Amino acid sequence: MEPQRPPTPSAEPPATPQWVPTERDIADARITDFAGFVQARTGFQAPDYRALWQWSVDDLPGFWHALWDYFELGEIDGEVLVAPDMPGAQWFPGTKLNYTDQIVRQFRTDRPAIVALTEDAEPREVSWVELIDHTAAFARSLRELGVRPGDRVAGYLPNVPEAVIAFLATAALGAVWSACGQDYSAKAALDRLGQLEPVVLITADGYRFGGKAHDKREDIAALQAGLGSLRATIAVSRLGLEVPEAVPWADAVADTGNDAAVIETEAVDFDHPLWIVFSSGTTGLPKGIVHSHGGVVLEHLKAVALQSDIGPEDTFFWYTSPSWMMWNFQVAGLLVGATIVTYDGSPTHPAPDALWRMAAEVRATVLGTSPGYVLACIKAGAVPRAEHDLTALRTVGITGSALPPASALWLGSNIGDHVQVSSISGGTDVVSAFIGGVRTVPVWPGELSAPFLGAALDAYDPDGKPVRGEVGELVITRPMPSMPIRFWNDPDGSRYRDAYFDMFPGVWRHGDWIEITGHGSVVVHGRSDSTLNRHGIRMGSADIYQAVERLPEITEALVIGAEQPDGGYWMPLFVTLTAGTELTEELKSRINSTIRAEVSPRHVPDDIILAPGIPHTRTGKKLEVPIKKLFQGADPARVVERSAVDNPDLLDWYGGQRRR
Template sequence: MTDTRQKDQDVLWRPDAASMSKTRIWAFAKEQGFDPDDYVGLQRWSVSEKGPFWSALWDFTGVLGDKGETAFVADDAAWMTGARFFPEARLNLAENLLMRGEDADIAICAMDEAGQYQEVTRGELWAAVARVAQGLRSAGVEPGDRVAGVQGNDVHALVATLATLTVGAVWTSCSPDFGAAAIIDRIGQVAPKVLFATSEYRYGGKDHNIADRIAEVRASVPSIEMVVCSGGTLEGAVSQDDFGTVAELSFARMPFDHPAYVLYTSGTTGVPKAIVHRAGGVILQHMKEHILHGDVRPGDRVIWYTNTAWMMYHWTISALATGAAVVLYDGAPILKTARGLDCSPLWDLSEKAAVTHLGVSPKYLATLAAEGFLPGERHELSALRALLVCGAPCLPHQFDWVYASVKQDMMFASISGGTEILGSFLIGSPVHPVRRGQLTVPALGHAIAVFDERGAPVIGQRGELVCTEPFPSMPLTFWGEGGDQRYRDTYFGDRDEIWTHGDVAELTFTGGGYVHGRSDNTLKPGGVRIGISEIYAVCEQYPELEDFLVFGANHDGDEEVVLAVKPSERAELSADMIKRLRSQIRTQASPRHVPARIHPVQGVPYTINGKRVEGAARTVINGGKVKNLGSIANPECLAEYATLKREEAL
């Protein structure tokens, strides 16, 4: 009885029987002969019978293309890296995203930071993509050529992306707030023939002109034959509004493994890895996640707050393939005003566009909570059916805040995957309860496990997150010389033909799990392995702290825990407050988690994709040099970490 009560206390939301029976995953399970309540059986089938599962998914979600007779070919000598899915198939990713619905259906809802809002119909989007695709063909772009973008999250960028995919070329993109070196380090690897770029963007209430930056990129990447300007003016560029002529949509259907996207890792240990994703893997992974796990339906409105460089951009725009509209926001999600922080932009857009699925980061939710912002009281959110988070571990108390402050009757899903798979290993579900702090279920089609130090699978213990069976959205390769070997070394170097993801995770007896952080951020004070998410969970509770970073420092042949804290404006880090902080970390985590050193700092380093960079701080405090400063959004703050002295710690 005690165990049952405990389990019920952890459940924050449970779908009712009527709503579950209307979900697409319910229908899919029944169609495959499964009891829809038996997710465990369905998931096991999806990873043991790979050909039948992915073939059934293709049919159920209505993938457009020629599937061929064969769904899966195993390679006994290279079980993961040698596996092939749909070797006879021919398809086009853009065709799948565009050829849904009717001309008058809304395809895009877009808003900028100033609140300017527009809607684009399917017919208007088709026409714009057809015109730009004709322009690319006229410019000599052929299947397999690379096309790059340095654009904001707006309609122009989406049209450029879809037009590139339409002609069978390979799309790669950076956000306009990236520095020239960061852009060159990325797109320079893949030698694009055409560059779509803006000369200006607005963020945080400030206008930024980057014409000189784009000129530097053009001069440094000799493969670029043409620049197409999507905003402002660029010398020697063609305006995207005048690029191409009226044309019919004509899709180049290519093999399943044909490259569609090149994305880049955000690490700071070297030049970003250029990860090549195959078109077939992208569409199957995203249709599965949107339709089955997200229950996205025709007419829905889907947004993830992202920029054009992050994988969640590519994930979001795939919602077009479900018949839904994608919602784009270009600008800062929280604005500074004379009266303080304005947390309303994303919620204004969600209300105006009747958003059904909203994706954000745990840090964004933490800021809303610290500001006392209550979206559910301020905005009409009756259309909202799912709130999703990723990018960092979502802490248990944030689950409580969501259901108290946003909406009680909706799915809340903390999901975890990565750029490497362009999707999720642990994900939400419209037919499962939401349990406090937990990621809901292992995704269909992914044979994930957590291995301990013996290499044995464990439940209820922390270990390395792995995947033991192949899946279609594994990278095709890393771009460049030796790409296949670098790819294998990265994900299969630790365990032959077993994908090692680089996350510390834990699976639970309820079928869900936790992700505690990156493996390379795990600390070992006194030789005992600990995660840092528990320390962050305590820090989140202190309004005196605007931000914080946990990492390790070498001391006397051991590693000690260092906590860097950025005080909130007008807050004081009193001795009493620091004492309480340490005490709570000891109580809520363990004595091993208590920082040996606490340092006030003026800033916390983040990657240009918005993730804390614990490794960079650890490198500089231990006297090393960060190899790829171009991956860090605010590298100037690292100079302070190099000066932190143990004897001056709080």
């Protein structure tokens, strides 16, 4: 018998929205203006967002051409879309542009380009003059080092303005940017950057996190030794330490010109590589995912301006790291003239609500964080609206994993009912989102409001048939410009095809469980490759976490379902507890009762095990699949690359718990 689809969790979210746009919200939204532009251009009148989305996926060339013209990106030399099959679609062949040019167009003097926050100093403002001037000077320094179009420039940096400037200068030359945050070890950074043979390394002497200074000079030396292709290292001073064999950042940007708005940029093809971002790399070397100038410019203008409604009057603050695609996404705020905020410290230092305090201080209008941070604030008893002035805040963005309904409602009560909770879901693969909030669409707790324009999103059953009101595989049925142009070191494209097109040929399978609701929103149920399958009933792990992690004693949980050689199925739940809490039989009973009542009686775990911690990728995703493989007897050295794990020592503990 074919397994049934995952059931909808029994704990239904409220039927009424928690946030509804006002008439003023709708009238002022950038997406409303775009819809008017489309109507004037084509005669198509969209009565609502859903109709506009449908048009955007039915007429891909028409939509992306309209988007290009709406943002006045210049002349299009030829067709918009050639060979629309996946993989292999060709976008805007013959058309040239440069990402950095789009930033220069936004030049202004009335507000800063970047506000830099750290744990150890007052906020620092980087003006648009300084941003453009230093980008121009740094680009000249790279040229003097012989950097040419297609060369790779690597960053090993905290989230500081210098990282943004180095990226923009690299892009201006048509060179290719790739970066890791300094929380990565030298080995983890080499696993990624070493594949690219970079010619220049941009780094910093260290960073501060949680009140502690982290001297990174030893790791920098290991990188310099391991990257045989390097011509030079350029080092930012964060801790006042001298980095051997490195050019000081101040010297690299000293050659400033008199005209702040002049940067010599290289016009490149639409599909010329802009940056390489890496998969989590939990099994083997991380995959280098190559994105193009044109695909990123179009996708990010759409996602930032139309979907997120960010514009020139906004201050855009997303807690992130250069290792994570959300860093790239936040830089895109500069594409629309917004002020962006960089921060290289801990979101919980010196108190759990530190991120909200910083958002209040910089008057952030859009703040991005994760479900894990929200849950930590809930458990700490934080009430940000009572402690901080968040009246400027308009939107809270959420990504990284599914946001439970209870956490969404907490945000409304403790941040402000006027704030739109905009969960988004997509990935490094497209360096953007497929689904998220829209300023003209209501928000239902625990749900993502709508598919993004141009993303032909659907939910498929195992036979490749669309399903509604039940859970299916997240698929994209038509190409997007920001899909990877290729994987690095994948000459025949086989790794790329296997990653997305193995299950449904010609259709992108993303690897997430989603449910498309009757009112057009989307519920994300977790990764489909870590599905829990008990007695033929499948369930996403996110549903378990939403129930269990609400319990006050639980700080975090991890669940796996491991098929056994004898045909059995073992489903343990690992939990970490708050300080002073013990895993008593009463607490285990309460955990089981919660899962039985709120998720499914068939998914009550076989064992509840106290763990010293939950291992994650360095971008915060729980290591469900590698831990499952460990418990099925796989060789730990082949299951997971330790350098890709935030706390590698935990792998030894889980390996020692392997069920015999």
